Amino acid sequence: MIGLKTLLQIQDLHTYFYLRKGISKVVNGLQLSVREGELLGVVGESGSGKTVTAMSVVNRVRMPGKVVKGKVIYQGQDLLKLSEEELRKYRGKEIGLIAANARGNLNPLVKVGNQIANVYLAHNKVNKKEAWEKAVEMLRMVGMNDALRRAEAYPHEMSGGMAQRVMIALALVNSPNLLIADDATNGLDVTVQSQIMDLILDIVNKQGASGILITHDLGVVAQCCSEIAIMYCGQIVEKGPVTAFFDEPKHPYSRNLLNSLPERRITQERIELKGSLSSPLSLPTGCVYQTRCPYVMDVCRKVEPSMLHVDDNYNVKCHLYQEKTENRGSANEKLA
Amino acid sequence: MRIAKYLGKRLLTFIPLLIGVILVVFVLVRLLPGDPATRLAGNFAYGDTIAALRESMGLDKPIWQQFFIYLGNVLQGNLGESWFTNKPILDDLIVRFPATLELITLSILFSIAIGVPLGIVAAIKPKSIFSRISTGYGFFAGSIADFWFGLMLVFVFFTTLNWFPAPIGRLDLTITPPLQITGFLVIDSLLAGNWNALMNSIAHLALPVLTLGLINVAPIMKMTLSSMKEVMESDFINHAKVLGLSDKKVMRYALRNSLPSIVTILGVIYGSLLGGAVLVETVFGWGGLGQYVTQALVNKDYSAIQGFVLVATIFSLFIYLFVDLIYMIFDPRIKF
Ligand SMILES: Nc1ncnc2c1ncn2[C@@H]1O[C@H](COP(=O)(O)OP(=O)(O)O)[C@@H](O)[C@H]1O
Numbered sequence: 001m002i003g004l005k006t007l008l009q010i011q012d013l014h015t016y017f018y019l020r021k022g023i024s025k026v027v028n029g030l031q032l033s034v035r036e037g038e039l040l041g042v043v044g045e046s047g048s049g050k051t052v053t054a055m056s057v058v059n060r061v062r063m064p065g066k067v068v069k070g071k072v073i074y075q076g077q078d079l080l081k082l083s084e085e086e087l088r089k090y091r092g093k094e095i096g097l098i099a100a101n102a103r104g105n106l107n108p109l110v111k112v113g114n115q116i117a118n119v120y121l122a123h124n125k126v127n128k129k130e131a132w133e134k135a136v137e138m139l140r141m142v143g144m145n146d147a148l149r150r151a152e153a154y155p156h157e158m159s160g161g162m163a164q165r166v167m168i169a170l171a172l173v174n175s176p177n178l179l180i181a182d183d184a185t186n187g188l189d190v191t192v193q194s195q196i197m198d199l200i201l202d203i204v205n206k207q208g209a210s211g212i213l214i215t216h217d218l219g220v221v222a223q224c225c226s227e228i229a230i231m232y233c234g235q236i237v238e239k240g241p242v243t244a245f246f247d248e249p250k251h252p253y254s255r256n257l258l259n260s261l262p263e264r265r266i267t268q269e270r271i272e273l274k275g276s277l278s279s280p281l282s283l284p285t286g287c288v289y290q291t292r293c294p295y296v297m298d299v300c301r302k303v304e305p306s307m308l309h310v311d312d313n314y315n316v317k318c319h320l321y322q323e324k325t326e327n328r329g330s331a332n333e334k335l336a
Numbered sequence: 337m338r339i340a341k342y343l344g345k346r347l348l349t350f351i352p353l354l355i356g357v358i359l360v361v362f363v364l365v366r367l368l369p370g371d372p373a374t375r376l377a378g379n380f381a382y383g384d385t386i387a388a389l390r391e392s393m394g395l396d397k398p399i400w401q402q403f404f405i406y407l408g409n410v411l412q413g414n415l416g417e418s419w420f421t422n423k424p425i426l427d428d429l430i431v432r433f434p435a436t437l438e439l440i441t442l443s444i445l446f447s448i449a450i451g452v453p454l455g456i457v458a459a460i461k462p463k464s465i466f467s468r469i470s471t472g473y474g475f476f477a478g479s480i481a482d483f484w485f486g487l488m489l490v491f492v493f494f495t496t497l498n499w500f501p502a503p504i505g506r507l508d509l510t511i512t513p514p515l516q517i518t519g520f521l522v523i524d525s526l527l528a529g530n531w532n533a534l535m536n537s538i539a540h541l542a543l544p545v546l547t548l549g550l551i552n553v554a555p556i557m558k559m560t561l562s563s564m565k566e567v568m569e570s571d572f573i574n575h576a577k578v579l580g581l582s583d584k585k586v587m588r589y590a591l592r593n594s595l596p597s598i599v600t601i602l603g604v605i606y607g608s609l610l611g612g613a614v615l616v617e618t619v620f621g622w623g624g625l626g627q628y629v630t631q632a633l634v635n636k637d638y639s640a641i642q643g644f645v646l647v648a649t650i651f652s653l654f655i656y657l658f659v660d661l662i663y664m665i666f667d668p669r670i671k672f
């Protein structure tokens with residue numbers, strides 16, 4: 001299934017918000033890549049910059065935010081170099097994005113069928129009637145029984161779960177090659193959550209698309225994804241195959257995450273850890289995790305660790321493994 | 337059926353509102369300096385004459401008694417008689433109403449035709465020279481007095497250039513007015529095929545309409561701009577861009593979603609114009625309600641002032657009601 005070709009490569013991405021109280025460095029040199037056919041789970045605490053990263057990929061960060069540096073290379077093309085008009089051909093066509101909060105992201109005054117049809121019309125040479133039929137077909141595909149009637153409804157006439165399905169239909173109507181689901185099941189009932197998750201997975205599999213699944217839920221990643229990336233303060237601190245990760249997470253933060261789950265059981269609970277993320281307004285020099293890390297060393301306060309290659313397809317951004325690569329064994333002893 | 341019920345409820349709320357307005361105006365006019373009986377009797381009247389006059393005018397009774405007598409009359413549809421013309425006030429108001437209505441209706445249409453497009457352009461292209469000029473104009477028009485503006489127009493276009501007829505009334509005295517059907521001279525002349533009256537009434541309307549119209553462009557433009565801006569910053573517009581909708585479509589969404597609030601501000605301005613055109617009517621000798629109430633104020637013709645305020649209030653209330661009904665059509669979330 002998973003090819004060797006890289007579909008999306010994010011290099012050294014920096015996205016800042018220019019606020020009155022200062023520059024909020026929300027994304028700080030983020031590195032991430034997704035191969036064709038791969039389903040990557042991105043996990044991080046609330047506020048770690050997951051949504052801003054997703055928006056940066058399509059270069060649609062909202063004011064006063066701005067991508068200030070980096071590359072987002074999609075099929076060889078750096079999206080950040082494109083004009084708005086050129087980018088439009090990628091947005092919603094090559095890259096489909098499902099956002100949380102369907103209520104706020106759907107136009108309250110336009111029938112959902114028309115909203116889907118408009119996204120279809122934006123990228124296909126079809127007439128309105130064909131677009132409408134496509135919209136109805138999409139609603140059927142995302143599991144609405146009376147799709148014809150639903151297409152005529154306004155968002156406020158739908159339940160949260162139904163509205164979220166509309167969001168999925170919007171993201172998938174042009175069969176994108178890359179689907180980004182940003183907290184797509186947030187705020188829904190647990191049963192609805194798993195239905196929506198199944199739906200996304202089903203469609204991704206059928207369409208042979210790649211996906212980035214942004215979530216709070218390690219359990220979902222364990223079940224559905226092939227790769228996992230752990231996000232902290234706007235950086236990916238660990239990335240690798242899911243099985244390897246759950247066998248033995250490397251980064252102290254990842255260990256903390258897993259240990260926070262009772263008896264390492266993976267549940268649907270939200271991640272809640274002691275202490276808090278460093279404020280993006282005043283990030284420490286060196287490693288972003290130093291304020292919470294039990295293994296913090298002098299070097300962590302001075303030098304930012306680089307993304308170390310520790311195993312096949314496995315990367316970790318931690319000084320402990322710097323030593324390990326130089327002086328094998330010692331890191332594991334320390335962590336034990 | 338639901339509409340009927342809603343209308344019934346709304347109309348019921350008018351009653352306490354109107355009684356409150358009647359009471360406040362009733363008290364306020366009596367706080368005006370000067371005594372109407374003295375004014376009516378003339379400068380050389382004897383004290384006895386004035387006392388007798390006061391009695392016949394009902395001014396000798398305690399004020400609360402006067403109020404209830406007046407309220408009782410109003411509830412029976414009797415607004416009293418003018419102390420100066422001896423005609424029923426309702427008749428006076430009905431005769432003058434169409435003149436004012438024609439003036440303010442054409443003025444608001446003029447303001448809409450200019451203000452709404454300007455506001456849209458200013459919202460879409462905030463940096464264009466065009467939008468800067470219109471913002472500057474909004475500031476200018478919002479800060480000058482309408483009657484002064486009217487006087488300036490009269491000075492330039494009548495006194496100096498003599499392009500328009502003298503600012504006295506709605507038609508030259510030499511022109512035979514058309515048969516009154518709607519009370520709008522422009523429409524009645526058209527219906528009667530009376531071209532002289534049509535051209536002449538338009539010439540008379542031009543300057544006062546320009547005065548009120550240009551003044552009201554400012555708030556309409558500002559409100560259009562701010563509601564468009566607010567909508568364009570909303571999540572669903574951002575998501576529409578994330579999905580790759582064209583600029584044109586995004587603009588159409590933005591316009592569609594600002595329409596309800598634009599209609600509301602238009603209604604508020606229109607509803608307040610009946611009373612707000614008083615000074616402009618005086619400048620142009622319009623012979624409408626505004627001029628009538630100015631005269632009534634000079635004469636301390638209590639019932640006439642009260643009658644005018646009552647009519648102006650009822651007019652506003654009905655406009656607001658109408659606007660709310662339109663709002664419901666534009667916004668499917670609002671239900672009766
Ligand atoms: N419009 C904005 N203005 C200022 N700060 C923002 C804005 N949007 C997001 N941020 C900041 O970016 C950080 C990460 O936000 P977000 O990407 O939404 O986190 P996550 O999705 O991981 O929960 C937060 O600290 C938040 O305060």
Ligand SMILES: [Mg+2]
Nearest residue numbers: 050051182183
């Ligand atoms: Mg988020």
